[in-house]
Amino acid sequence: MEILQGGLLVALKLTAPLLIVSIVVGLIIAIFQAATQIHEQTLTFVPKLFAIAMVLLLLGSWMMTVMNDYVNQIFARLATI
Secondary structure, three states: OHHHHHHHHHHHHHHHHHHHHHHHHHHHHHHHHHHHOOOOHHHHHHHHHHHHHHHHHHHHHHHHHHHHHHHHHHHHHHHHO
16 A cells, blocks of 8 residues: 555656646646637647656656656565565
């Protein structure tokens, strides 16, 4: 049960920055579209893609460290069983 709980916590840690940035960029673009009456699908996709790529570049090493620590913890627990 602890492994499952730890996995859910790690998944939340890893996805939260990406989801928050995507929501913020989407909200800004939605406000811009409502103000200008421009409703183009690519206008929402490209900035979100760019923002998520930037977050991955900035936080990718931290995300890999978190995931590596969790996997090492799982293997350590398996060795004790």
